[in-house]
Amino acid sequence: MFIVLLKFTDDRERLGEFMQAHKAWAKQGLDDGVFLMIGSLQPGLGGGILAHNIDRGNLEAFVDRDPFVAEKIVTAEILEISPAKTDERLAFLLD
Incomplete structure (x- = not known):
């Protein structure tokens, strides 16, 4: 499981200019079952x-395709978490 932080740069x-393309990128992540x-x-x-539902290398490549990242409107930081215990509603994260 990953947390992706997209923090604004001075080009905010x-x-x-890139909001619609960014929204399409985000929708693709949801449609692909990668973004929760x-x-x-x-x-x-x-x-x-x-x-x-994605490995780090493929997530990094996907994040790099975000127009906000590509245009340096945001910087991306990816934090990886290895879930050990969850509420039963999130048990699927342990697989």
Whole structure:
């Protein structure tokens, strides 16, 4: 399981140019079953994603294709978590 942090850079003012492409990229991650959750980092710092069902190398490649990352509107940090215990609703993360 991974947490992806997308933090705004000084080029944040350009995000409007690439918002539709970024949304399409995020939708693809959800449609592919890789992203479990996408949300905003508060207060207005960028975005956060919970990801699974993918190995780190493929996730890195997918994140690099985010238009916000490619255009350096955000920097991406990927944190890997090895789940050991979960609430029963999240037991699928242990597989």
